[in-house]
Amino acid sequence: MAAPARPYRIGTGAGFSSDRLGPALDLVRDGRLDCLVLECLGERTVAFAHRDKRADPAKGYNAHLEKRLKQLLPLCRAKGTRIITNMGAANPRAAALKTVEIARALGLTGLKVACIEGDDVSAIVPMSTPLYDEPGTLADVGLQLVGMNAYLGADAVLPALEAGADVVIGGRLADPSMFLAPLMHHFGWRADDAALAGAGTLVGHLMECGMQVTGGYFADPGVKEVDRLADCGFPIAEVAADGTAVITKLEAAGGCVTPATVKEQLLYEVHDPARYLTPDVTADFSRVRVEEIARDRVRVSQASGRERPASLKVTVGFDDGWHGEAGVSYAGPGAQGRGELAARIIEERIRKAHAVAADLRVDVIGASSLFATAGLKAQAAQDVRVHAAMRSRNREDIETLLWEVESLLCCGPAGGGGYRGAITPCVMTKSVLVPREKVRPTLEVMIA
Amino acid sequence: MSEIGHNARRLIRDIAHARAGDKGNTSNISVWANDPADFALLKAALTPERIKRTFPALIKGRVTRYELEHLSGLNFVLEEALEGGVNRSLNLDSHGKSFSYLILGLPIEEH
Known part of the structure; x- marks a missing residue:
């Protein structure tokens, strides 16, 4: 009998837009990776990227793209590791052109950079489209549109892999799809094999948040210890042809991969474990097995799937005025009482002296803030920060808040x-569905 | 003291670990027994009714519980529980990332 094919090795090089670079370089250098995926988009990240593009048509892609790729491209070429990323955000073309420019400057002649577009569906989704899971239409939102992007699946990435791209850059590529696509390509999984799509989606789901499966977002001293969290490593998935996988990390890296870290990530942002919708599949994680086979090596199997959804989800971003926050601190005996008095004064001044009706919230951090609405409150806290937050479509309201808090x-x-105060622009995001046949992903391969 | 009295001083955090995530105005919190032997206790302690009843001002919508018996895990889906979600909430933690500790901070025995 022939020996089983060696596992395909995928690493995560970023689990969110501002994730660390060093551990990604470590993975490529020492992880013998076939493929490195950098997942850098959230719903609101895309909306903010559209704002950047509106201000400068050459921008609108991930702000760290240049710094990341300057170091990753030479390493990946030396190691034969392919890069797949959604760092293109609202402007994949500008991101791909920048990547070619970086490659040329580094002498990486012939590097193939694939640009995937077609996720921007603002030209094909009418404002009369009903909102997903709430009443009304896009037009009813009544705000200035910033941009709209459909979640593209593995089928949008596959042509780039077939074209032999070294770097694949897209915009709103769905997180797990960026992991599923290279597995389909490498193992020749059929597009209509929902069980394998479910297995590959599990790999993607566990990997897409980077260190959240290797000990990040996990440590709780005294209860859940994580070794050298400051040097936490990104994860590696060793995937077999049948879709089962071992999640691990570099031995030299900090962090840990245990059944507990894997289980917490298994249901991260999942509702019904038997019905996790992606552009590729209705994945079923309800029978997944999680086994520790060695230190920092956890095997996952038994993921499955059913037919993919008929529609693609589209995130729609709107401008939504301003967010302001301002704070002042109190410490020592009676600090909580003084902070609570300050909070009452802010509310009274904003509502009565200024007659501002915008959404306002004042917390006394140290006594009650994150769990304030849940009804939890400390007694006699001796080091508190009064934190006021306001949202308004009128920037003057926010300026009034900052002035009032500083006046304390x-x-x-x-x-x-x-005292500190800051004003930032706000976006509102909504979701709609679009029939998948209306969305036409495009591919352009650029050569450095 | 009875075992009930003993349990009253113990928190969910003593027998389980948890992670919270968000989608819009819906929070999901997965809770996992550290020891499969405690899963029955965890299930009895964390009913959807109790969670809804304990945080009435926070959780405006439905609470659904999914069970992963073979992994000793529970997944709670809390609808309309993020004060409007990241689009609207003025909570410093507008994603409700910290809400896993709302659950872990509960005593195992309600009374």
Whole structure:
């Protein structure tokens, strides 16, 4: 009998837009990777990228793309590791052109850069489209449209792999699809094999948040210890032709891969474990087996899947005014009482003296903030920060809030210090569905 | 003291670990027994009714519980529980990432 094919090795090089670069370089250098995936988009990330593009048509892709690729491209070429990423965000073409420019400057002649477009569906989705899981249409939102992007699946990535691309750059490529596509390509999985698509989607789902499966977002001193979290490594998936996989990390890296870290990630942002929708499949994680086969090596199997959804999900971003936050701190005996008095003063001044009706929330951090609505509150906290937050379509409202909070330094309770305030633009995101046949992904291969 | 009295001082965090994620205004929190032997206790302690009843001002919608018996895990889906979600919430933690500790902070015995 022939020996079984060696596993396909995929690493995660980023699990969100601002993820670390060093551990990605370590993985490529020492991980014997076939493929490195950098997942860098959230729903709101795309909307903010559209704003960047509106301000400068040559921008709108991931802000760290240049720094990342300057170091990754030479390493990946030396090691024969392919890169797949959605760092193109709202402008995959500009990102691909920048990548070619970087490759040429580094002397990486002949590097094949694939640009996938077609996720921007603003020209084919009418404003009369009903919103997904809430009443009304896009037009009813009544805000300025920023952009709309359909989640593209593995079928949009496959042509780039077939074309032999060294770097695949897209915009709203769905997170797990960027992992499923190279597996389909490498093992020759058929597009209509839902069980294998489910297995590859599980791999993608476990890997797409980077360190969240290798000990990040996990440590709780005294209860859940993680070794050298400051040097946590990104994950590696060793995937077999039948879709089963071992999740692991570099031995030299910090962090840990255990059944507990894998299980927490298994249901991260999942609702019904038997019905996880992606552009590729209705994945079923409800019978997944999780086995520790060695230190920092966890085997996952028994993922499955059913037919993919008939529609693609589209994220629609709108401009939504401004968000402002401002704070001042109190410490020592009676700090909680002084902070609570300051909070009451802010609310009274905003509502009565300024008659501003915008959404306002004032917390006393240290006494009650993240769990305030849940009804949890400390007693006699001695080091608190009053934190005021406001959202408004009128920037002047926010400026008024910042002024009022700063005025507490002299006009508020005793001993207040450490004022800071900031104003940032806001986006609102909504979801709609679009029939998948209306979305036409395109591919262009550029040669450095 | 009875075992009930003993359990009253123990928190869910003593027998389980958890992770929270968000999608729009819906939070999901997966909770996993550290030891499969404690899964029955965890299941009895964390009913959807109890969670809904404990945080009435926070959780405005339905609470659904999915069970992964073979992995000793529960997945709670809390609808309308993120104060409007990342689009609207003025909570510093607008994703409700910290909400796993709302569950882990509950005593195993309700009373």
